[in-house]
Amino acid sequence: MKDKLAQQFEALKRGAVEIYNGHELAERLALAAKQGKQLRVKLGLDPTSPDIHLGHTVVLRKMRQFQDAGHKAVLIIGDYTARIGDPTGRNSTRPILTPEQIRQNAETYFEQAGKILDTTKQKLEVRYNSEWLTDLRLADIIQLTGTMTVARMLERDTFEIRYKKGDPIGIHEFLYPLMQGYDSVCIKSDVELGGTDQTFNNLVGRDLQRLNAQPPQIVITMPILVGLDGKEKMSKSKGNYIGVTDKPADMFGKVMSISDEMMENYFTLLTDVPKEKVAQLIDPEKTHPKEAKITLAKMIVTQFYNDATAQLAAAEFEKVFAKGQLPDDMPVIEISAEPVMASKLLLICKLVSSGSEAKRMIKQSAVSIDGKKINDPNLEIIPADAMVIQVGKRRFAKIKVG
Numbered sequence: 001m002k003d004k005l006a007q008q009f010e011a012l013k014r015g016a017v018e019i020y021n022g023h024e025l026a027e028r029l030a031l032a033a034k035q036g037k038q039l040r041v042k043l044g045l046d047p048t049s050p051d052i053h054l055g056h057t058v059v060l061r062k063m064r065q066f067q068d069a070g071h072k073a074v075l076i077i078g079d080y081t082a083r084i085g086d087p088t089g090r091n092s093t094r095p096i097l098t099p100e101q102i103r104q105n106a107e108t109y110f111e112q113a114g115k116i117l118d119t120t121k122q123k124l125e126v127r128y129n130s131e132w133l134t135d136l137r138l139a140d141i142i143q144l145t146g147t148m149t150v151a152r153m154l155e156r157d158t159f160e161i162r163y164k165k166g167d168p169i170g171i172h173e174f175l176y177p178l179m180q181g182y183d184s185v186c187i188k189s190d191v192e193l194g195g196t197d198q199t200f201n202n203l204v205g206r207d208l209q210r211l212n213a214q215p216p217q218i219v220i221t222m223p224i225l226v227g228l229d230g231k232e233k234m235s236k237s238k239g240n241y242i243g244v245t246d247k248p249a250d251m252f253g254k255v256m257s258i259s260d261e262m263m264e265n266y267f268t269l270l271t272d273v274p275k276e277k278v279a280q281l282i283d284p285e286k287t288h289p290k291e292a293k294i295t296l297a298k299m300i301v302t303q304f305y306n307d308a309t310a311q312l313a314a315a316e317f318e319k320v321f322a323k324g325q326l327p328d329d330m331p332v333i334e335i336s337a338e339p340v341m342a343s344k345l346l347l348i349c350k351l352v353s354s355g356s357e358a359k360r361m362i363k364q365s366a367v368s369i370d371g372k373k374i375n376d377p378n379l380e381i382i383p384a385d386a387m388v389i390q391v392g393k394r395r396f397a398k399i400k401v402g
Contacts, residue, residue: 005026008029016062025220028215029069047097073117077106147178195223198221205217223265249313255297281296297310326396342378346389358377366391369388385400386399
């Protein structure tokens with residue numbers, strides 16, 4: 001039993017930045033095993049965006065590890081706290097979402113999280129924090145705010161930076177970490193997971209549990225996954241992300257575009273490959289970097305699709321990028337034969353998300369039509385049957401004149 005618990009503890013430590021604190025986690029795991037009970041492992045998600053990328057899956061994968069070890073994941077959908085908006089990493093007050101936006105985002109988010117988590121009732125409990133936060137009276141909220149000082153709140157880097165710059169901070173934003181911490185009290189969590197940017201919020205949960213005569217939750221923080229640019233955190237707004245709903249070929253190609261230096265981080269946080277094997281894969285004297293990257297790309301595509309699909313994506317990548325051929329599976333866009341500006345054509349073909357992106361990609365010589373680069377966003381293009389539009393290395397569309 002001791003050996004099994006030691007192995008479990010080591011697996012759960014993998015990739016973590018900090019554990020507050022490690023000996024408590026070891027003790028809690030041992031007690032749960034002795035009593036035959038499940039630990040309640042909390043992850044709070046504010047449905048401010050409907051889409052999940054691989055950066056989000058770092059924490060979800062850690063939660064799945066707890067599930068596989070026999071424990072229960074408690075997914076908190078912050079439908080109430082989303083009305084405030086998490087100020088983490090924000091230089092301004094976050095816009096407040098409507099209840100309908102929150103509901104739609106939560107449904108999509110949960111559907112995508114289900115690609116990673118075990119969604120059986122034995123292993124997953126889904127709660128909405130409006131269950132308990134809606135019923136709080138003003139007296140309850142005043143009592144909750146009495147547990148935190150303004151000085152302590154301003155220690156949080158986001159608030160500290162904004163305060164020193166003289167930027168406005170809404171009083172309601174101070175309530176956010178208290179409400180997130182109160183979630184831990186209400187569901188009696190044993191462990192809370194989060195990115196390093198959630199450390200402050202999660203530690204507030206420990207404080208509130210102590211004040212409510214509960215054993216304080218163990219907090220495990222996970223690193224922020226670096227995006228495809230190798231510089232900033234993975235983010236849809238920055239365009240450096242790999243979405244969990246990306247097409248297999250796109251997902252494979254994006255993984256292949258990361259730098260060699262990023263592979264260790266991706267293998268550690270996005271796969272279950274043992275660290276000894278990771279060391280071999282990232283050592284250029286033992287494994288060619290391209291082969292290591294192909295292994296990584298196949299593993300990631302397999303997680304969200306299956307092995308056969310990953311093999312096809314690898315073959316397609318080899319055909320398009322190594323041999324310079326066109327992909328077999330290109331979206332066919334039907335448009336009229338009327339002349340159209342190059343930047344607008346990219347939007348019509350859904351190869352870019354905005355007109356500004358279209359202009360930027362064209363000016364960067366990242367766009368070609370039938371194999372010829374174009375550099376003028378205002379260039380008039382006359383659509384023709386079977387015309388192939390390419391943006392970057394991975395985005396293609398074929399024209400059908402209707």
